[in-house]
Amino acid sequence: MxxxxxxxxxxxxxxxxxxxxxxxxxxxxxxxxxxxxxxxxxxxxxxxxxxxxxxxxxxxxxxxxxxxxxxxxxxxxxxxxxxxxxxxxxxxxxxxxxxxxxxxxxxxxxxxxxxxxxxxxxxxxxxxxxxxxxxxxxxDVERNKNLERQREGIAVAQANGVKFGRPAVEIGEAFIRMYDSWKKGEVTATAAYTALGMSRTTFYKKVKKWEEKLQFQ
Structure with missing residues (x-):
């Protein structure tokens, strides 16, 4: 070149x-x-x-x-x-x-x-x-219009019950039972999240959420 x-x-x-x-x-x-x-x-x-x-x-x-x-x-x-x-x-x-x-x-x-x-x-x-x-x-006018439309759209969505941000991590009974077995050493983490049909990352996110909840019970 x-x-x-x-x-x-x-x-x-x-x-x-x-x-x-x-x-x-x-x-x-x-x-x-x-x-x-x-x-x-x-x-x-x-x-x-x-x-x-x-x-x-x-x-x-x-x-x-x-x-x-x-x-x-x-x-x-x-x-x-x-x-x-x-x-x-x-x-x-x-x-x-x-x-x-x-x-x-x-x-x-x-x-x-x-x-x-x-x-x-x-x-x-x-x-x-x-x-x-x-x-x-x-x-500049078009940019401001777009921002205003975005704000209006968010306001309407929120009024209709739409929540923004990360979705909440749901903790079900099946997870709690598997969590207890895992903590007792009865199953490995791999076996636990495989049985639950979730990824390793999702499993540990739920673990963290559940343990945070247990601290306040």
């Missing part, structure tokens, strides 16, 4: 792709395929499996350090850059206005293509700033 981060590139510009998924279980292949179809070399596709709440992601930072004037950064969508829209605004301005690279979001190229703003000169920069401010405002 050619490392352009600490070398003079002698006017060479790069086309780069950045993809992100939030967890290790999610697959970024759909995003990667779009970049490969655009002709972006595999070595210039940067991928993070991390939350978008901040920008301290290793591959994002490596991509950010690589960017130079005239480079073109492709994203599948703006939220692949991050979830913090104040941070997105800051990063967008850094890349497009300080580094002087460009950003294109494939899912909405009519709006999120910094090359169009750049071609309009000073009025384009003004429009871009307004677009980013509007984006941050709309995202």
């Amino acid at each position: 050619v490392d352009f981060t600490n070398t003079k590139r002698e006017g060479l510009t790069l086309i780069i792709g950045y993809c992100r998924v939030s967890t290790k279980e999610q697959n970024p292949e759909r995003q990667r395929l779009k970049f490969l179809q655009l002709g972006i070399p595999e070595r210039f596709i940067f991928e993070d499996k991390a939350s978008g709440k901040d920008f301290e992601r290793p591959r994002y930072q490596a991509m950010r350090d690589m960017l130079r004037k005239g480079d073109l950064l492709y994203l599948d969508s703006l939220d692949r850059l991050g979830r913090d829209y104040d941070g997105i605004t800051r990063e967008w301005k850094y890349i497009t206005q300080e580094v002087l690279a460009d950003i294109v979001c494939l899912d909405n190229q009519d709006l999120f293509d910094s090359r169009k703003f750049r071609s309009m000169g000073k009025i384009g920069k003004l429009l871009e700033d307004h677009m980013l401010s509007l984006l941050a405002y709309v995202a």
Whole structure:
């Protein structure tokens, strides 16, 4: 792999792709395929499996350090850059206005293509700033709406008797009998939880719960 981060590139510009998924279980292949179809070399596709709440992601930072004037950064969508829209605004301005690279979001190229703003000169920069401010405002309103809907949903569920948090550990008569036999040394723990049809972890959780209860009897 050619490392352009600490070398003079002698006017060479790069086309780069950045993809992100939030967890290790999610697959970024759909995003990667779009970049490969655009002709972006595999070595210039940067991928993070991390939350978008901040920008301290290793591959994002490596991509950010690589960017130079005239480079073109492709994203599948703006939220692949991050979830913090104040941070997105800051990063967008850094890349497009300080580094002087460009950003294109494939899912909405009519709006999120910094090359169009750049071609309009000073009025384009003004429009871009307004677009980013509007984006941050709309995202903040939507975030607050989502939080309010979550609070309302929890309140309704609680009013209908739904309990949140870890479910209570139920202690039945069969467990108590097997617990007594186990404590007397008549059966092993393995035999006890196997006979009860539960896992070792569940068995010991019930043991702990039952012994806590016995202390107050």
